[in-house]
Amino acid sequence: MATEKMGVKIQRNPPESKLTELGVRKWPKWGCSPSKFPWTYTAKETCYLLEGKVKVYPDGYxxxxxxGxxxxxxxPKGMKCTWDVSEAVDKHYNFE
Structure with missing residues (x-):
């Protein structure tokens, strides 16, 4: 079951069937080491974290x-936020 906080939807440990349905394993991958940086979403992004731990601070909150x-x-498309990566991230991602 997904939860939503400040416009960000999170589904913890989704079943493999859900990942297969979305085609997650075929999406490109991205990773980064622990760091802090601003980010603006120009399109809706769905991502699945293979590794890592992140805190995202949406602008205005x-x-x-x-x-993780x-x-x-x-x-959501248009969100401006700051990513605070405490453990190196490896993720699959998809922009719509």
Whole structure:
């Protein structure tokens, strides 16, 4: 079951059938080492974290959204935020 916080949708440990249905394993991969950087989503992004731990701070909010390995995450088009990567990320991603 997905939860939504500040526009970010997170499904923790989705079943393999859901990942297969979305074609996640065929999506391109991206990774980064621990770092902090601003990001703006010019399109809706869905990503599946294979490794890592992240806190995302959407602009205009004091709180953050936390997610990590095994999470399927959806970011809305137009969101501006800051990524705070505490453990190196390896993820599959898809822009719509």
């Amino acid at each position: 004091a709180e953050c959204v936390e997610f 390995a095994g999470d399927l995450v959806e970011f």
